[in-house]
Amino acid sequence: MKRNILVVDDEKYIREGLVAALELDGYNGLQAENGEIAWKMVNNQAIDMVITDLRMPDMSGSELLKRIYSTYPTIPVVVLTGHGTIEDAVTAMQNGAVDFLTKPVNLDHLSVLIKRSLAGKDMADKNRELRTELENLKKKSGYTSIIGKSQKVLKLIETIQQIAPSRASVLITGESGVGKELVADAIVNYSDRRDKPFVKVHCAALNANLLESELFGHVKGAFTGAIADKKGRFELADGGTIFLDEIGEIDPSTQIKLLRVLQEREFEKVGGEKTIKTDVRVIAATNRNLEEEIKKGNFRDDLYYRLNVVNLPVPPLRERKEDIFLLATSFLNEFCKENKKNIDGFSNEARSAIAGYDWPGNIRELRNCVESAVVMCRGSQIELGDLPPAVSRASKTDSVEIELGTTMDEAEKRIILGTVAWCKGNKSKAADVLGLGRKTIIRKMQEYEAAP
Ligand SMILES: Nc1ncnc2c1ncn2[C@@H]1O[C@H](COP(=O)(O)OP(=O)(O)OP(=O)(O)O)[C@@H](O)[C@H]1O
Ligand SMILES: [Mg+2]
Structure with missing residues (x-):
């Protein structure tokens, strides 16, 4: 399904230009000419992301940002800023914007930013969902602290x-x-x-x-x-x-x-x-x-x-994998409190490793894994590298995901980076697998590193 991205700017040509770029990138671009109209749209339809100018008549972009951030904290907001208003952008970031774009907008940069923001939103949504589910479960189960929603656990209870x-x-x-x-x-x-x-x-x-x-x-x-x-x-x-x-x-x-x-x-x-x-x-x-x-x-x-x-x-846990993230979220809450840390959830890579691992030590091992990850974690989410090696090795490294609507350049990048990782960083081997020269791989990787 196409994701809805709302562009808010009082300048018509900027708005329309961005919407056209979004449509080309495979998104559904929506537009609003001021904060007032945008706020109504956010309340009335499923908006996945907002890109907004800061200075506009009627409701300003910063007011819009504040409202979205306090009511829909998982909708990423990117602010647009002209020359000389970088300071406003910095303030906007402090108020919850995920990033800012300077005008004129670099479309490659925009495309990367959108992908990153939407991935972040999906993760935040998933974690909120899990936390709510966990709270409901706790309310229901007065006499037991057994966590789980799989048929096997429900039957056991x-x-x-x-x-x-x-x-x-x-x-x-x-x-x-x-x-x-x-x-x-x-x-x-x-x-x-x-x-x-x-x-x-x-x-x-x-x-x-x-x-x-x-x-x-x-x-x-x-x-x-x-x-x-x-x-x-x-x-x-x-x-x-x-x-x-x-x-x-x-x-x-x-x-x-x-x-x-x-x-x-x-x-x-x-x-x-x-x-x-x-x-x-x-x-x-x-x-x-x-x-x-x-x-x-x-x-x-x-x-x-x-x-x-x-x-x-x-x-065993491997026979009731549906319970893994409910348990992991519960342990995450527990150890964040204990270690006085603020961690929102697990990154997609960490998630895929946790889901792919076999858990021979079952729930005790999962609990220990989350505890050590919380201790290792330095950011707002548990990354693949925060997990114990036995678990992070289970990360899916034998496939890359390419959604419809991906550009050839992006697809090529994912295949090359994925293959190099799959070959454990051995570029000559990756080149053989892909039928490319080793030099080509090295040049491409340098390009990827230089890009935003
Ligand atoms: N369904 C669950 N929900 C929440 N926590 C769980 C669940 N199952 C196990 N745990 C936690 O996992 C850890 C291990 O559980 P427990 O000690 O009951 O395992 P055990 O089967 O008795 O293992 P052993 O055979 O090694 O004694 C404990 O910290 C426990 O609280
Ligand atoms: Mg025991």
């Missing part, structure tokens, strides 16, 4: 809501970093145990003996160092929920004890004789394939069936 009220044990499975702990939090929050104790145990962090006494407690003198009676996590969680993270790592003797709690709802402390009754809901998580572990003899099958009354598989 629906299942969580369904199973939360019961006392049934839940086994959450999925790769590292997919959000298993967040799922456990959500189950508790959606259940009526939400105000009761919620105890989390990281099973892999403790060795066998310690884990057993951590879970079930011990009596004084049960082993060296047991100087007093100690309550275990099951006792502390009574009436509430226990989350056993990395359940695949627990040793055989603790497995037996755990099975008994699940079956009989009772246990004894290490070294103790008194049987303790408990009402605890068990949620377990693992990134191992427990069925494999059963086959290998590392995990008891009876315990597995007790734990796996409800199975919640959490899908």
Whole structure:
């Protein structure tokens, strides 16, 4: 679809000349002779960009700029300026103009400026859209901080809501970093145990003996160092929920004890004789394939069936790519606040790399990636170079985009620059691929560098 660009100038021949140039460049050129008329047009139709003179009768260009900038901050405004009014242009830039053009207008310069401004607008629009979407999502999801709009995540949240009220044990499975702990939090929050104790145990962090006494407690003198009676996590969680993270790592003797709690709802402390009754809901998580572990003899099958009354598989991020930018935007907000930075969003190149990457470390990796990008970022958007190398390498380097309406010169430029990048900067190789001489490539690249 053609983009609408509005030219505002009280001098008819300048207006018409610019509109004609815009039409030749493949845009839909609109015109207005003063700020008043232009402001009405901006309010009544979809204008993608405004190019305005500063000094005009009725409403001036600077007044128009102020109104557009405060009401439609993503519409780029470029101001036109004659000789001797450069200072006005500088003021206009401070008031939100994206750039200025001096009269007489250099049409090549204009063309570059428009492309850059429209790309900036598209990015800003996309980021605003994402932020709004994120806010709406947060308003809706009172009991969970799981972010996502993919069918897979919506289905997951629906299942969580369904199973939360019961006392049934839940086994959450999925790769590292997919959000298993967040799922456990959500189950508790959606259940009526939400105000009761919620105890989390990281099973892999403790060795066998310690884990057993951590879970079930011990009596004084049960082993060296047991100087007093100690309550275990099951006792502390009574009436509430226990989350056993990395359940695949627990040793055989603790497995037996755990099975008994699940079956009989009772246990004894290490070294103790008194049987303790408990009402605890068990949620377990693992990134191992427990069925494999059963086959290998590392995990008891009876315990597995007790734990796996409800199975919640959490899908990896690469299977729900629709969620990536919603998550990335949320992390961007979080880390901008933490680092006191103002970053609007991700550049197109950064976006394409993030979308193309496989995310083996899932959401945790995405979160870390955004955090480091925020720290690296020096401008108002995250650039490709701000991303960790593993991610930036995923940028699409095997194609260039050429929209209809692109001039041959511009197309040639994109193909040459794209091919050189694709050949990792090796100009001789790029020349071979393109069927051109190496000297030609070098000359062209010098020309591109010299151009605005
Ligand atoms: N859907 C989501 N929305 C928002 N944040 C998420 C989401 N999923 C995961 N996260 C965040 O990603 C990080 C990793 O999540 P979490 O610790 O729950 O993963 P995990 O599956 O338990 O990983 P591991 O197996 O390595 O323990 C956390 O900071 C978590 O808050
Ligand atoms: Mg975890």
